[in-house]
Amino acid sequence: MAQLIEGNAVIGQSGGPTAVINQSLVGVVEGLLAEGAGHFGNPVKRVLGMRHGVTGLTKGQLVDLSDKSQEELNAVAAAPSAALGSTRDKPDEAYCERIFHACEKNDIRYFFYIGGNDSSDTCRIVNELANESGYELRCFHVPKTVDNDLPVNDHTPGFPSAARFVATAFRADNLDNASIPGIKINVVMGRHAGFLTAAAALARDPEGDPDDGPHLICVPEVAFDLDRFVDKVAEVYDRLGRCQIAVSEGIQDRDGQSIGAMLIQGEADAHGNVQLSGSGALGDQLANVLKERLKPASGKTPRVRADTLGYLQRCWPDPSPVDADEARRAGKYAAKVALEGDLDGSVAILRTGKGYDGEPYRSELDRIHLHDVAAKTKHMDPAFMHGDFDVSKKFLDYCGPLIGELPKFGRL
């Protein structure tokens, strides 16, 4: 094992926040300070937090996390959103140089970045710059994304809590829709991956009514055809007098064109992505199409409503217990590995206990290489779908153990 170099550690949070990203933040702090900052044998002198990720680091906006009490840390860990502030900056090579120089200037030898695949790419570039300069810098990425689209990981911290919110929302909204029947579209986050939209299926209580929603699930991985969609809605509506629909904001046609982007006249962000969240346009447009096209024999326009579940999906303060625990452990694990030797990397969650068929759910953490996760995207396994408009038992088995117990509702 190489000699550990003495210096400061810095932690940042990046990208869309989640309900448990602060668990990972606190996990890193706890892992680094298990024996006290500057304690004999601990190479970490101070633990600093970046305000708004690398944006704050390059501007010298750092906050000292070394002296927080366990009580303070626990309160922060339980709070949704990024307690240090987050950033949408996606650094290029020149920006990463500035990050690297800020590390040198602040005697930073341990660099932790909690985020999605863009954040792991930042880690990777900063790591390479440090290696090229012969500057000792341990770089660790801690995974975070409600989209669940990081490779290698069984799932990513943040996803189970968002999935819990989505499933709870669909379960409650299904009763609302049954009480005043109509067509109800709920638009779910997920620009490229349909995991979160698919999680709506967990709203169906296996002991509940077999006619419970969601009745149709539309994910980006299945090419969206408007005519087929209208036909399927009509089929369900004719049968049940209502239809609850889960639509991913990222649905696209067979040519990969985003349906939302085609309907929304919004600005593109710094990455060239059109704004899909924070707008109700996709749901509203789909609702308008259904109103126009679905006039049953009576000639009466069906009642069609659309909700876009919005930012509450990633910040609702009722996290999945599994998620809160794993997010904390992922942070601690990154700190532990960084303090064990000259390793860099990302943390991956591996499932070691299925969580179904009588086997309890268990997970372990592993170190993976930054280039295994950096700027890569995972999509839904086709075996997670059952036809084009529903998920399979395999998906329910996969996702169910992650989200915790949902409220059960009595019926008449």
Added chain:
Amino acid sequence: MAQLIEGNAVIGQSGGPTAVINQSLVGVVEGLLAEGAGHFGNPVKRVLGMRHGVTGLTKGQLVDLSDKSQEELNAVAAAPSAALGSTRDKPDEAYCERIFHACEKNDIRYFFYIGGNDSSDTCRIVNELANESGYELRCFHVPKTVDNDLPVNDHTPGFPSAARFVATAFRADNLDNASIPGIKINVVMGRHAGFLTAAAALARDPEGDPDDGPHLICVPEVAFDLDRFVDKVAEVYDRLGRCQIAVSEGIQDRDGQSIGAMLIQGEADAHGNVQLSGSGALGDQLANVLKERLKPASGKTPRVRADTLGYLQRCWPDPSPVDADEARRAGKYAAKVALEGDLDGSVAILRTGKGYDGEPYRSELDRIHLHDVAAKTKHMDPAFMHGDFDVSKKFLDYCGPLIGELPKFGRL
């Protein structure tokens, strides 16, 4: 006391469901069956439920509630939405005649209708028809509306739970907005009354950051002027670099024209109302206006997002404990009064303990006349506002005790 006439009781649920409307349903059943249906001395032979309110009653779609176990009733009471199904039908005189005949046909002598002011008006007309015909029929309205717009009542069942959801949503979303700063609009239900939008103010933790949102609150009771709105947003944005805004779906200009209706090309319902819920159009349009008009000196368009909180406001399964208790008690109280003599009416919640300044919150129920509540609407007391874009301490004192404890979040 008049001789109580023997017969069946019927209960219906009407209008937009809430998180606690089933508490009231179960409360009526419990109140009627306290001594057992058909028990010696109990004039109620059977307790029937209307499927989808008066729609089901007139079609003979009735369900027997007399034989439900306490366990079944408790499970139903805890479920959001209308377990019997609800209806948007607003009966006219001829429709009420059909309702009245359905009562005669089913030997119904006790009629309970849980709903808003339209439902109390239905009760009133059916009651008058029965009186004119000399048919003994006790008619009771049990209040329910997330809009909190029924007169006489200190507040209405359903409102505190919706307010709890709104306040929780704003508290969590405020952290999200602080972590990636920008302008965030959240559109809140409330066609004519601003109570629910005003409840967003309870998101601010008195022990939290004084710069916490919501920073602007726009209710229907204050004429909405787009120029002033843009100026206020700019002022907050310049000061804090962000702005979280609560906007009622029912905001209107000084001539009483709905801002939402002007922006939304939706269908009008049977009452001539334009659809405001189940669409993100108002928030999206306001966001577009802000993007266009707010280009700071840098020329950069600020990040503006809009969420419409949607139907989750009325069905989220985490009711206010005060609300769940009061809704149950209101149902029981209506049954109790109906069984005490020849009285009709509505139930009103009166506040008998302030719930602030060291005085515990307490409420009592009272019988009021149907014409005191029927088809009438209450608006926000002007003293509940502080300026045009915030609520007063008086409102916080009023609303705070109703919604229960909110989660508290740690900060860095």
